[in-house]
Amino acid sequence: MNAILVNTIGVLLIIAIIWWFWLGPRRGVAKTVAASEQLKILVKNGVYEPDHIRLPAGHAATLHFLREDPSPCSEWVIFPDLEISAELALNKETTVEIPAAKPGKYPFSCQMQMYRGTLTLE
Amino acid sequence: MAKEQQSAQTLFRLSGVSCAGCVNKIESAVQGVAGVEDARVNLADKTLKVQGAAAPQACIEAVRQAGYDAEVAKSSERQRREEQRAQEERHYHQLLLRSAIALGVGLPLMAWGLITDKMSVNSFADQLAWGAMGLITLAILVFCGGQFFSGAWKALRHHSATMDTLVALGTGTAWLFSMLVVLVPHLLPESARHVYFEASAMIIGLISLGQALEVRARGRTSAAVEKLLELQDTSARVLRDGKEVDLPIEQVQAGDQLRVRPGEKIPVDGVVLEGGSLVDESMLTGEPVPVKKGEGDSLAAGTLNKNGSLLFRAEKVGADTRLAQIIEMVKNAQGSRVPIARLADKISAIFVPVVMIIAVVAALVWFNLGPDPRAAHMLVVLTSVLIIACPCALGLATPMSVMVGVGKGAEYGVLVRNGKALQQSCNLDVLVVDKTGTLTEGSPRLTDIESEGDSDELLRLLASLEQGSEHPLAEAVVIAAHEKKLDLQKPTDFEAITAHGVMGVISGKKVLLGNSKLMQRENIALGDWQARANNLAEQGRTVMYGAVDGVLQGIIAVADPIRDDAAAAIARLRKLGLRLEMLTGDNQASAEAVARQLKIDKVHAELLPEDKERIVAELQKGGARVGMVGDGINDAPALARADVGFAIGAGTDVAIESADVTLMRSSLHGVANAVELSRATLGNIKQNLFGAFIYNTLGIPIAAGVLYPLTGMLLSPIVAGAAMALSSLTVVSNANRLRFFKPSEVH
Ligand SMILES: [Cu+2]
Numbered sequence: 001m002n003a004i005l006v007n008t009i010g011v012l013l014i015i016a017i018i019w020w021f022w023l024g025p026r027r028g029v030a031k032t033v034a035a036s037e038q039l040k041i042l043v044k045n046g047v048y049e050p051d052h053i054r055l056p057a058g059h060a061a062t063l064h065f066l067r068e069d070p071s072p073c074s075e076w077v078i079f080p081d082l083e084i085s086a087e088l089a090l091n092k093e094t095t096v097e098i099p100a101a102k103p104g105k106y107p108f109s110c111q112m113q114m115y116r117g118t119l120t121l122e
Numbered sequence: 123m124a125k126e127q128q129s130a131q132t133l134f135r136l137s138g139v140s141c142a143g144c145v146n147k148i149e150s151a152v153q154g155v156a157g158v159e160d161a162r163v164n165l166a167d168k169t170l171k172v173q174g175a176a177a178p179q180a181c182i183e184a185v186r187q188a189g190y191d192a193e194v195a196k197s198s199e200r201q202r203r204e205e206q207r208a209q210e211e212r213h214y215h216q217l218l219l220r221s222a223i224a225l226g227v228g229l230p231l232m233a234w235g236l237i238t239d240k241m242s243v244n245s246f247a248d249q250l251a252w253g254a255m256g257l258i259t260l261a262i263l264v265f266c267g268g269q270f271f272s273g274a275w276k277a278l279r280h281h282s283a284t285m286d287t288l289v290a291l292g293t294g295t296a297w298l299f300s301m302l303v304v305l306v307p308h309l310l311p312e313s314a315r316h317v318y319f320e321a322s323a324m325i326i327g328l329i330s331l332g333q334a335l336e337v338r339a340r341g342r343t344s345a346a347v348e349k350l351l352e353l354q355d356t357s358a359r360v361l362r363d364g365k366e367v368d369l370p371i372e373q374v375q376a377g378d379q380l381r382v383r384p385g386e387k388i389p390v391d392g393v394v395l396e397g398g399s400l401v402d403e404s405m406l407t408g409e410p411v412p413v414k415k416g417e418g419d420s421l422a423a424g425t426l427n428k429n430g431s432l433l434f435r436a437e438k439v440g441a442d443t444r445l446a447q448i449i450e451m452v453k454n455a456q457g458s459r460v461p462i463a464r465l466a467d468k469i470s471a472i473f474v475p476v477v478m479i480i481a482v483v484a485a486l487v488w489f490n491l492g493p494d495p496r497a498a499h500m501l502v503v504l505t506s507v508l509i510i511a512c513p514c515a516l517g518l519a520t521p522m523s524v525m526v527g528v529g530k531g532a533e534y535g536v537l538v539r540n541g542k543a544l545q546q547s548c549n550l551d552v553l554v555v556d557k558t559g560t561l562t563e564g565s566p567r568l569t570d571i572e573s574e575g576d577s578d579e580l581l582r583l584l585a586s587l588e589q590g591s592e593h594p595l596a597e598a599v600v601i602a603a604h605e606k607k608l609d610l611q612k613p614t615d616f617e618a619i620t621a622h623g624v625m626g627v628i629s630g631k632k633v634l635l636g637n638s639k640l641m642q643r644e645n646i647a648l649g650d651w652q653a654r655a656n657n658l659a660e661q662g663r664t665v666m667y668g669a670v671d672g673v674l675q676g677i678i679a680v681a682d683p684i685r686d687d688a689a690a691a692i693a694r695l696r697k698l699g700l701r702l703e704m705l706t707g708d709n710q711a712s713a714e715a716v717a718r719q720l721k722i723d724k725v726h727a728e729l730l731p732e733d734k735e736r737i738v739a740e741l742q743k744g745g746a747r748v749g750m751v752g753d754g755i756n757d758a759p760a761l762a763r764a765d766v767g768f769a770i771g772a773g774t775d776v777a778i779e780s781a782d783v784t785l786m787r788s789s790l791h792g793v794a795n796a797v798e799l800s801r802a803t804l805g806n807i808k809q810n811l812f813g814a815f816i817y818n819t820l821g822i823p824i825a826a827g828v829l830y831p832l833t834g835m836l837l838s839p840i841v842a843g844a845a846m847a848l849s850s851l852t853v854v855s856n857a858n859r860l861r862f863f864k865p866s867e868v869h
Contacts, residue, residue, distance in 0.1 A: 003490065006500075010486040014479050021281055021475040046273035046284040070213040071269075071333070072340050073514075076457040076521070083540060085457025089202060090209045111457070112517030113470040114284045 041117070043067040043074050043088060048108075048117040057103035057121035063096045074115055079108045132178050134170040134192040136185065139163065144190065151188040155180045178373065194372050200351045210337060217334035220266035224327030227262055231255070231320035232840065242315045243307040252304045252317050259297060259319040267293060267326040283474035285512045289329055291478070292508035293322040296839060299501045314497035318505070318839070325509055325843035332847020339854040343522060345861065346529020347456070350449045353405055353424030358389035361433075371439075378436045382427045390423045391438040391445075399430030406445065407786035408535030408795070451539065452532045456525040460541035462807055463520035466814070470517045477511035477822070484826035492827075499827070502836050506825035510842035515817055515849035519810035522857035527803030530863050535786035536796045543782035546766050547800035550700060551746040554738060554760070557706035559753050559788060560770055561716060562682040566595055568602035569663055569683065572654060573676030580675050582608040584635050584668050586628045590616045593624075595664060595680045619643075623666065634669040635678075641667050646674050662715025684716060691790035692720050694866065698797050700749070703741075705734050705760075734760035751793055768793050795865040802863045810853045817849045 042049040043065055055061050067074055067088040077096065078085045086096045098119070106119040139148065145163040148170060152161035157176035164171070170192060172181050178194050185192040235241045243252055263271070271294070273286030300317035307315045360369045361379040374380070374390055382388055384399070400412040403425045412428055415421060421434055424445040440446065459467070485504040492499050524541045531538050538544045558564050573580040585603030588596035590613060603610060613626030613633070622643065623636015634644060638655075641648055646669050648655075655665040655677050663679035692702060703724040706713045713727035726737055734752075738760050741748045750757070750764035761767030761781050769781030770788050785792030825837045 006489055007486060010482050010489075013482050017475055017478050017482070020278075021283060045269070045276040046286045047276050047280045047282065049280075051280055051282075070209060070216075072210075072337055073517075078457050078459065080459045083458065085454055087453055087457065090206060092202075111521035112514060113467055114514075114517060116282060116471070 040064045040066060040093075043077070043115065044069050046114060048115055051117035052120065053117065054120045054122060055098070058100050060100045061098045063098060065094045065096060067091070067094070073110050073112045076111050077108055077115075078111065079106055079119065081106050132172045132176075132181065132194065134172065134178075134181065134185070134194055136163065136168045136170050136190060136192050138190040139165065139168055141165075147188050148185055148190060151184045152181050155184050177375070194370070200354060200356075203348065203351060207341070210341060214334055214337045217330050217337065221327045221330035221334060224262050224266040224323050224330060226327075227258060228320050228323030228327050228840075232324060235320060241317055241320075243303050243317065244312075244315060249304055249307065252300075252319070255319050256297070256301050256304055256317070259300075259323050262323045262326060263293060263297060266330060270326075270329075283478070285474070285514050287474055288477065288508045288512050289325070291481075292505045292839065292843075293325050295501065295508070296325075296505050297322045310497060311495065314495040316495070316498050318501065321505065321839045321843075324840040328840070328843040328847045332844075332851055335847075335851050336854055339851060339858060340522075342858055342861070343525050343854065344456075344529070346526070346532055347449060347452055350424070350445065350452065350532060353387065353445060355387045355389040355423075359383075374436055374439050376436050376439055380434055380436055382432050382434070384427060384429050384431065386427050388421045388423055388425050388427060388434075390436045390440075391443045392421050392434040392436045394419050394421060394432055394434045396433040397431050399432050400428040402426040402428055405533075406448070406535065408533070408792065409787040409789070448532060448537060451537055452528055455528045455538050455540050455544075457521075458524065458540040458542070460520055460524055460545045460804075460807065462545055462804070462811070463541070466516050466519055466811060470513050473511070473513045473516070473818075477508065480511075480822060480826065481507040488827060492830075499836065502839060503825065503827050505839040506837045506842040507822060509839055510821040510825040510837070510846055511818060512846045512849075513814075513818060514846070515814040515853045516811075518850055518853045518857075519814045520807050522854055523803055523806040523810055523860060526857050526860040527799060527806070527863075530803075530860060531796065531799050534792075534795050534799070534865060536792055536799060537784040537786065538796070539782050539784075543766055544800050544803055546747070547749070547783065547796050548804045549747060550749040550766060550797065552703060552741055553695060553700045553749045553751065553793065554703045554705055554734075554741070554764065555722075555790065556734070556750075556752040556757055557704050557708065557713065557716060558682065560685075560751055560790060561688045561704065561720060561722075562684050564682065564788075566598040566664075566680045566682050568598050568678060569681045570658055570679035571602075571676065572678075573668075575675070577676065578606060578608060580668055580670075581606065581678070582610065583628055583631065583633050583670060584678060586610045587613050587616070587624055587626050587633050587635055589613070590626070591618060591624050593618075595666070596624075598680045599678065631670050632672070635666055637666060641669065641674065644669070644672070646672060648674065651677055659711060660715065662712035664712070681712070684719060685789065687789050687791055689720055690867075691794055692722065694794040695790065695797070696721070698794060698801075700797070701746075703737075705729055705737060707731075731756055732759070735763045738763045749793070751790065753788075768796065791865075791867050795867065798865050799863060802860060806857060806860050810856055813856070814849065814853060817845075821845060 039053060041063055065077055065088050067090055070090060074088065076085055076087055082101060084096065086094055088094045101121055103121050106121065107116065108119055109116045145165055148163050149161050152158055152170065152172060155176050157174050158172055159174035162171045182192045243249055270286045270289040273284060274290035277284045277287055296318040300319050303310060303315050303317050356371055357368050358371055358374050359366050359381045360374060361381065366381055371389055379395065380389065380392065394415055394417050396417065398416040401415045401421065402412045403422065404410055406422055406425055415432065422445065423443040481504050484507055485500045488503050489496050489500040524544065527544060528538050555561060571577050571581055581603050585600050585608065588599045589610060611628050613628050616626040618624045619640065622640040623634065625634045634640060638648060651667065651674055658665045658679045663681040665677055665679045667677055668675050695702060702722045703726065704713060704717055704722045705726050707729050708727055710727040713725045717725045734757060738748050738750055747765045749766045749768060750760050751768045751770060752761050753770050761769060766783060767781040768783045768785055770785050783796050825842055827836050830836060
């Protein structure tokens with residue numbers, strides 16, 4: 001009886017993990033703005049907020065990062081495919097210029113890849 | 123990029139501002155100033171941000187007219203750093219405090235468990251006592267480990283998982299299980315009525331301690347940029363209305379006249395107007411020998427004026443100085459990724475959910491197949507796997523080394539543009555070197571003069587003749603005469619004969635200077651001079667005959683001399699396993715002469731600029747990884763084609779960002795330094811990756827209990843917590859070892 005219960009919970013947990021992190025729909029987190037608008041990204045508690053950003057392709061844009069997390073992990077934000085990196089000041093806005101680039105998905109993250117986000121140019 | 127923003131932006135600190143009405147008044151007043159693109163007041167921190175090229179003084183004046191006061195805010199990069207460091211210090215103490223409290227509770231609790239072995243709940247009294255302990259532990263979890271839980275929760279809502287997730291899950295499960303034991307012990311088999319409150323507290327304490335030590339170690343990692351920032355002076359002595367006044371560096375403008383005394387740092391980039399001195403540029407270029415500066419020479423901010431007083435004109439200030447550009451570039455490069463990191467990236471990206479699944483599977487295996495007490499074992503395994511698997515060390519492995527490596531390079535005048543360039547520099551096969559300016563001085567000099575009679579007199583006549591000539595070699599002859607303080611005269615009847623030479627009359631004597639064709643044309647016998655001339659030509663020198671009144675008097679030879687340090691640098695590069703090839707537009711003979719002296723493997727002479735790129739491409743087609751050294755402007759296509767382009771940036775105005783690697787001194791030693799640094803950094807990265815991989819790949823199975831059949835022991839979650847904290851610290855410390863890197867060049 002106990003065994004069935006524990007095993008069922010375990011299997012359900014595995015399914016839940018797979019569904020939540022990989023298969024589950026990612027909704028309500030993307031933020032789209034016009035290129036002229038200011039886009040603020042909060043860096044706090046292990047996530048970028050918003051972590052999905054849509055921008056029109058072919059325009060330069062400015063992102064404003066506000067880092068509230070003192071842990072050193074969040075110190076840098078890196079856009080590896082755009083060759084951009086910026087050191088984020090603590091509790092202060094840091095601007096990051098995004099050059100005009102081809103449409104596509106550009107992931108960004110902290111140095112340790114703990115904080116992750118995606119910039120979609122379309 | 124960030125550079126542009128800075129240069130066009132001025133921040134002012136306002137006083138007397140209290141309401142939104144003031145904001146409008148100030149903004150519109152400043153917007154009226156010529157050159158202001160945008161003015162914004164931030165009421166909260168009482169600052170005014172002005173975008174555009176307006177003079178700060180004019181903006182301040184406008185604010186004053188509006189009835190308020192303003193001053194330029196000295197929110198310099200250095201100040202920002204200091205604030206950052208203060209914040210870091212606070213964070214460090216916070217982490218230490220959390221760790222101390224958590225360990226303060228966890229350690230006695232663990233000792234109690236080890237000494238008395240009474241960690242089980244068997245009576246109502248036990249329930250009360252352990253229930254109270256559970257509440258204390260909960261307080262620890264909330265106060266000392268709260269950020270793990272809030273971080274984990276937030277990440278979870280974003281469908282992502284971080285190290286916080288693992289820590290929170292691990293300690294949370296241990297606590298929840300223990301609380302379950304306390305509340306309903308009768309539901310569990312007797313053997314499983316064990317509490318693990320000490321594990322939660324200890325893990326939080328150990329991880330916080332690890333993080334605190336990591337914050338410390340990281341502070342040292344960025345020492346290089348710190349050092350560069352310290353080179354920036356905070357004030358400058360500016361000449362205003364004939365008086366020397368000390369001004370904050372932010373107020374110095376291009377065109378200002380500045381004074382630096384012996385022993386002072388040069389505050390901004392500029393050009394010497396008056397005086398002479400030796401300037402130590404080693405902090406910027408890595409060049410060990412101080413450079414002599416006189417009128418017309420350029421000065422770079424951050425360098426040290428050694429022995430004379432200099433008056434100079436500011437050319438570039440603030441973010442435009444070479445030093446500021448270097449700092450910006452180093453910062454950008456420090457944050458970039460090396461290709462070798464891709465693997466670690468991919469693993470980190472899916473790691474946490476995978477670990478969670480592994481933990482659940484391992485727990486189930488122990489529950490179904492393991493020995494009693496099953497529930498307890500299951501919990502220990504679940505917690506240990508979650509805690510030990512934190513991929514922090516893996517994620518830190520490359521960024522930490524790149525950060526130190528790039529910074530270290532800047533100290534030796536090697537500016538690496540990004541991590542990729544750093545990695546590729548370590549396994550080059552061929553180094554293609556542009557001759558002029560790298561192997562040689564770059565400007566021809568008179569090397570030989572042989573004559574029948576007085577050689578000074580011959581030089582005087584020839585130099586007098588050459589004064590009127592525009593041939594590049596003529597300059598070398600004239601300079602040589604000036605150095606000997608010879609009295610030159612203006613020639614009459616001067617005539618330049620294309621592809622032959624020049625002739626003219628000086629103090630009544632008909633003087634000829636040119637090649638053998640000129641002598642033939644004028645029917646002058648070459649005699650045994652021809653053999654001597656050929657001899658010199660074989661050494662790569664350009665030889666000319668000089669005749670006076672129809673008689674050959676002697677020969678002079680001009681050459682671009684080889685740099686003093688070229689041979690030593692090439693020996694170093696060969697020792698590093700690189701094959702050297704020379705590119706030059708010069709003729710084959712003189713190119714080969716230089717190659718022979720320097721032991722260069724192959725020569726490509728008589729090239730047009732576009733040929734250089736073709737040669738690099740051909741070498742690459744042959745499978746070689748090619749590094750190209752050039753002066754950055756006319757070699758741009760070849761530099762871009764090469765796997766790594768090393769731009770030699772001796773000139774002040776070379777665009778620092780044009781090449782993969784920019785060398786601040788015109789010496790091949792810089793390339794050798796770059797290669798050595800690259801190898802040291804890559805080695806360090808590999809050690810880090812190896813350590814982190816081993817740690818995670820071995821740590822997880824051990825935590826999952828594969829050693830149990832052999833040792834009869836399970837890894838305690840506490841040990842897992844300590845190991846995890848140590849792993850990041852090890853990686854950061856190992857990266858810090860790179861700070862002791864020294865290139866093999868001996869001065
Ligand atoms: Cu992390």
